[in-house]
Amino acid sequence: MAGCSHEATIRSVTPKTLGCEECLATGGEWFHLRVCRECGHVGCCDQSPGQHATSHFYETRHPIIEGYDPPEGWGWCFVDEVFVELPDQTPQRGPIPRYY
Template identity: 45%
Template sequence: MRECPHLAELPRPEPVPLNETCPECAADGTHPVQLRLCLLCGHVGCCDSSAGRHATQHFKDTGHAVMRTFEPGEKWRWCFVDGSIV
C-alpha cells in the first residue's frame, strides 16, 4: 500500500450526510449491508457487501475518492484511488 495524499486532504469539518441511508437501495427496494459517507459531498451509499455497491458506484460516477464508514461505533476512512485505510 502506498502513501495516500487524498486521506490527508480530508475536508474538515465533514460534510453533512445527505441521507440517513443509501437512497439508491431505497429506490431499488434492496437492503444496504453497511453504509459509507462520501467526505466530499455527503452522499450516503452502501458498501460492496450490498447488492448495489452504491458507495463504489458513487466514486466511479463522481471521482470522489475518500469516504468513511457511516456505521455507529466505527471511525475508519477509505480512499478508493490508493486503496488506503486509516
C-alpha cells in the same frame, strides 16, 4: 506502503440521506453504509447487493469514504487503496433503518 495523496479532499459533511440513497429510492437493502467525505452521499458497502458507495466513487471520482453505519471511525481512499485517518467522525442523523 505509501499513504493517501487525497486527504485534502476530506470535508466535514452532512449525510444527504438516512440510509443508502439509491437503495432508498429503489427499495433495495444494505448491509453497512459508507458516507462520501467530499459531498455527503450515503451509499451501501461492497457486501451489499447494490455496492452504491463504490458506484458513487466511479461516477464522481470522490476518493474518500467513511465507515458510517454502524459508526466505524475509519476512512478508505479508493484511488490509493489505503485506510485513511480521518480528522473527525461524521455524526449520524439517525435513526437509520436496519436491513441486516
